[in-house]
Structure formats: C-alpha cells, structure tokens
Amino acid sequence: MEFLRKPYTAIVAGLIACIVLAYTVGGASAPQVAQRIAAPVPAAIAEAGGGDTVRARFSLPNGWPSRHPVLTGAEGLSESTRARIAHAVAALPGVGGISWADGDLMVEQHFSPLHCQDDVAALLRARTIRFEESSARIDAASGSLIDEVAAALRPCLGAVIRISGHTDRSGSEEANLALSRERAEAVRGALVRRGIPNAVLRVEGMGSAHPVEGLEPGDPANRRIEFTVVSTAPLVPTPVDTPGPR
C-alpha cells in the first residue's frame, strides 16, 4: 500500500471508493427506498381526484430507482386537478420534485383561444406533415412545413399546445394508438429542435377513434397531426410593467 502515501493518489483512491460504494451500496438499497416512498402515493393521488388512472413511476427510463416521480395517465384531467395531484404527491415525505409524462406547465383553465391555432390550422389545411410508411420518422419534405408551424406557434408560447396524432382504421387499433402517439412525439421533437419549449407541448395519440368529419374511418386522409391550444398561462405583470403608487 506504499502508493497510498502520496496524498493525491490517496485522495483519488478515496473518490473512486466513494463512487463505487454509492453505486453498489446505495444502488442496492435504492429499490426498497423508492418502494417505501411510493407506498402512500396511490392513496394521495386518489384523494386529490386522480382516481386510479394517474400513476406515479419512481424510476428513470433506464430502471434506476429515483425519488422524483413521473406522473402518467392524467391526459383527460383539468389543469386544476393536475395541480392538486402534483401538490398532494410532492407533499408526501421523501418525494422529490415531480414531473408529468405529457408536459409540466401549470396553467389557468379559462382563456380565449389565440389566433395561432387558426394560423396552424390554415397551414395544415393545405398541406400535411407526412411520415414514412408505418413509421414515426417525419418525411424529409415536411421539414419546411414544420418550420412554418413552429413560426406560427411562437406567438402562443404562453399557452399549452396539444399535438394529437391520428391514423386511419387500417391495422390493429393498438398499433394505431402507439403509432399515432409516436408520430405526435416525433412532431414535438421536431418543434423542440426549432426552439419551441418542451414544457408547453403535450402529445397524445388518438388512433383511429376520431376521423375527420365527413370521412370514412378507413380513409387514408385521416392520417394527420392536429394542434390545439389547450389553455393559456396567466399573464403575470413584471414589476417594471406595474405602475407604482407614486
């Protein structure tokens, strides 16, 4: 152990020991810790009005247990219910910051729709975002259309924008649901790369449940992406904007 007499070697060895210990010992006890934190969560969600559809996942996508839950299954709930659930879960002992699988922004429910929804609808009336056959990869030719959509959405950045993917009725409904959601997520990714913040975009896959009005459910023209302005964040005046008493 002669090498440990050099101070820097010893310090680095200590650092490595810390990392190894944290990963092995901390990692080994983490599942039980996460389980214990997660135990009272379903009851709290149900009490806050989430029923049993809203679930909290206490692990990262790669499976590592975490104290920071990701909440799923709140697609149909109002913003105030989501906020109540979030507060109830975050108030439980041991729970870290929470996030929603489909977007985080907490906003007011009542609003007058902004013109940008019409702008985007007008863009998409004439042209469509195309995908490669039975894949969620956006066709290269649709890039410029997405540029225009991003530009049209930019004035509405205070609002929550829902991206819904639709398919026609070919294939199984399960696969259609998954594909429509993947396509909506691909559009969200493309918009985020063009500077629209991830937090204001919600995605949902509708499958073939909502065909275009006046079209047969099997019509390929039902394959589409729709944008809806869900709600707007309240405008909070900054101190500069607010006239003082004097």
Add this chain to the structure above:
Amino acid sequence: MPIWMEVLVLMLLAYAVGLGLGWAIWGRES
C-alpha cells in the same frame, strides 16, 4: 437523479468536509 447518485453527492460532500478538516487539523503542521 437516481437514488444512488443522491447517495454519491452526500458521500462526496462528507468526503470533502473530512478532507478539509483533516488538512486543517494535521496537514498544516507538517
């Protein structure tokens, strides 16, 4: 952040405090 990384942060903090204290008490004299 996974739990083992939170453990790591705490351990590194404790390690840094320990190193600092050790240096302040014994390291300066020699």
